[in-house]
Amino acid sequence: MAPEEDVEARVAALQEEVAQLRQAVASHAVVDQAIGVVVAVGRLRPEQGWEVLREVSQRTNTKLREVAEYVVQGAHCRWLPDEIHRALTDVLARVRSASAGR
Template identity: 60%
Template sequence: MPTDLDTEEDRIDLLQEQVRQLKEAVVSHAVVDQAIGVVVALGRVTPDVGWTVLREVSQHTNIKLRSVAEVIVAWGGTGVMPPEIVATLEDRLDLHGPTEIAGPPPRP
């Protein structure tokens, strides 16, 4: 039968693991949001379409979403992206197409 100390230690271990997972989730969410921003700017699409494109790139390349997001964010600074991600990103953006035209609205 567990003692109070064992139960307390188990509870502390569980809480520490939960804190670690929450910290990782916050970092992951930030990277994904940044990658969506890059896709939005690159493809001139809405944030919802940017999310869809990012998710589809992950699915079609069989690379975890967070890893794809990290590569896309890093590409913004390095200009380097693996060819399979570039090709899939281009395909997905072509499929979803720009939803907004860049530049000022037409004059009446």
């Protein structure tokens, strides 16, 4: 491989890595915001907010980032897709009752 091609390949690989890191940072921010919404609405501890989002993601077979985006948007427009809404309601009720029993 010529030195110019090696440099071009390395630049392309670094650009791809930067794009992936930017996406990861953005996803992390949305997940953190969604945890805050769940904590506030559900009157939960932050670690419980994380568990609620994770469980809703698993129950609905929806990526965690997507669940987080729905939750954050839903806080503003007061709408969630039915499947996400049902799962979130069920999981919040279960977590709240488990916390009350302690």
